Amino acid sequence: MPPLQKPRVLCVDDDPQLLDGLRNVLRRRFDVTTAPGGREGLQSLAQSGPFTVVVSDFRMPEMNGAEFLRCVRDIAPDTVRILLTGQASWEDTISAVNEGYIFRFLGKPCPPPVLLKALDGAVEQARLVTRDRELLESKLDAMSGHLLRTERLATLGTLAGAVGHELANMLVAFDSALRYISKRSREGLTPAEEDLTTLGRVREHLATHASHLLHLGRPGTPGGEPTDLCDVASGTLSMLRSAGTLRHAQVHLEIPQAPVLIRMDRIRLEQILLNLVKNAVDAMAGLRGRSPSLGVSVTRDEEPGTASCRIEDNGCGIPQDKLVEIFEPYHTTKPPGQGTGLGLFVVKQILDASKGELSVTSVEGTGTTFTFRVPLAREVSQGV
Ligand SMILES: Nc1ncnc2c1ncn2[C@@H]1O[C@H](COP(=O)(O)OP(=O)(O)OP(=O)(O)O)[C@@H](O)[C@H]1O
Ligand SMILES: [Mg+2]
Structure with missing residues (x-):
């Protein structure tokens, strides 16, 4: 020893x-x-x-x-x-x-005996202080480990909820394509090209979400091939139109003639657009005195190296004091069963992971504009 x-x-x-x-x-x-x-x-x-x-x-x-x-x-x-x-x-x-x-x-x-006695007392005091501190530290360690686990579980729960939310979004498109295909089949007709395309897109979303679930909690890597923002914006509107989501709204799409290439996975971009457009449609439901109007526009920004997409509605608007809360997971003003409050959370997560930005302006009773800005493909590959 x-x-x-x-x-x-x-x-x-x-x-x-x-x-x-x-x-x-x-x-x-x-x-x-x-x-x-x-x-x-x-x-x-x-x-x-x-x-x-x-x-x-x-x-x-x-x-x-x-x-x-x-x-x-x-x-x-x-x-x-x-x-x-x-x-x-x-x-x-x-x-x-x-x-x-x-x-x-x-x-x-x-006198030496007094000094020695005082020192013995001091050493004992030091031992007690150290022991108490060590006890406290080990309790704190155990508590912070527990907190970390709880926080991680909560994060995983939110991420799982987000994936579920996106799957439910795709269900609308899937159901309507399937309904048309079944109807045509009962009439002895082959499926329409448009419905097959929708099913193909739904399949791609399913594959992405399955892989997202498998890698739950691990940060994803930003997408590989450049994606044309204009093409995806008009493709998403077509998909929502054929699913019947836009049937009551006047839709205005404004896109430049030349492609606007951004380095973001097509599926991720569709998720952003689907969520923002669906929110706009919901906000315009039951409007009185004016007809629902949705504007989607894509622009190359003045600031070099980025592109923006605006989604504008003339719906109910958002109170100023709620403009921050709406991005929190599970914040919703929709009745149970109609909204989970995960749409904007998903949009924000995707944009954060892609070096993008999301902003919102709104006037209560007049309408809302969401704008997301993303780096162009060339700029991302140069590390901007
Ligand atoms: N364009 C909009 N106009 C008015 N309010 C909006 C708009 N977009 C979002 N909101 C508000 O933000 C809240 C959160 O939106 P979010 O997309 O995260 O969830 P949700 O639409 O309520 O539910 P989910 O997307 O899960 O179906 C909405 O409940 C709504 O109150
Ligand atoms: Mg939503």
């Missing part, structure tokens, strides 16, 4: 004889270091600490013992402090006790 280490004691006094005396009394039971003043004491503390106990004389040039021990308390709060004094005033004594930086006062000259 390795020999037990002696407790380390730092003795500070400007009188070399007294330091020698202290060393002689203590060295059998303690590992003693000495310093001739407060400044040197602080140096020892910094260079060869930690010490279990510091014993300091009161009257020393430059820095008195009370000042020195106050510094020790700040630098090494677990080190137990003893003041050895024959000259401290009542005021000094009271303030040192009240400020709590002294464990014991010892008078000078101090």
Whole structure:
């Protein structure tokens, strides 16, 4: 068994004889270091600490013992402090006790048995302080581990909810394509090309979401091939039109003639558009006094290297004080069964992962505009 280490004691006094005396009394039971003043004491503390106990004389040039021990308390709060004094005033004594930086006062000259007893008490005090701190730390460790697990479970739950939300979105398109295909088949007709295309798109979404579920909780990598924002915007509107989602709205699509290539997976881009357009349609349901109008426009921005897409509706609008909350997962104003409050959360997640931005402006009772901005494909590949 390795020999037990002696407790380390730092003795500070400007009188070399007294330091020698202290060393002689203590060295059998303690590992003693000495310093001739407060400044040197602080140096020892910094260079060869930690010490279990510091014993300091009161009257020393430059820095008195009370000042020195106050510094020790700040630098090494677990080190137990003893003041050895024959000259401290009542005021000094009271303030040192009240400020709590002294464990014991010892008078000078101090008989060796008294000194040894005080040091034994100090070592025991240090042991109790360390034990309490270790207990507290291990409790905190256990609690923070538990919190981390709970937080991770909550995150996984939200991510799983988000995938479920997106699958439900695709169900609308899937159901309507299937209904038309079945109808045509009953009439002895082959499926329409448009419905087959919709089923193909739904299949791609399913594959993406299945892979997302398999990698739940791990950050995805931004998509590979550039995607034409104009093409996806008009394709998504067609899909929603054939699913009957846009039947009550006037739709205006404004896109540049040339493709606007962004480096985002087509499926991800469709998810963004589907969610924003569906929200716009919901906001325009039951409008009185004006007919629902949806505008979708794509532009290359003035700021080089990015493109924007605006989705504008003349629906119910969003109160100003709710404009931040709407991005929180599960925040919804729709009745149960009609909204989960995950649509904007998904949109935000996709844009964050693709270095994109989402903004919203709204006037209650007049309408809302969501705009997302994404880097062009060329810029992303150059690391912008
Ligand atoms: N275009 C909009 N006009 C008015 N309110 C909107 C619009 N878009 C979003 N909101 C508000 O933001 C809330 C959150 O939208 P989000 O898409 O996250 O969830 P949801 O549409 O309620 O439910 P889900 O998308 O899961 O079906 C909506 O409930 C609605 O109050
Ligand atoms: Mg929604």
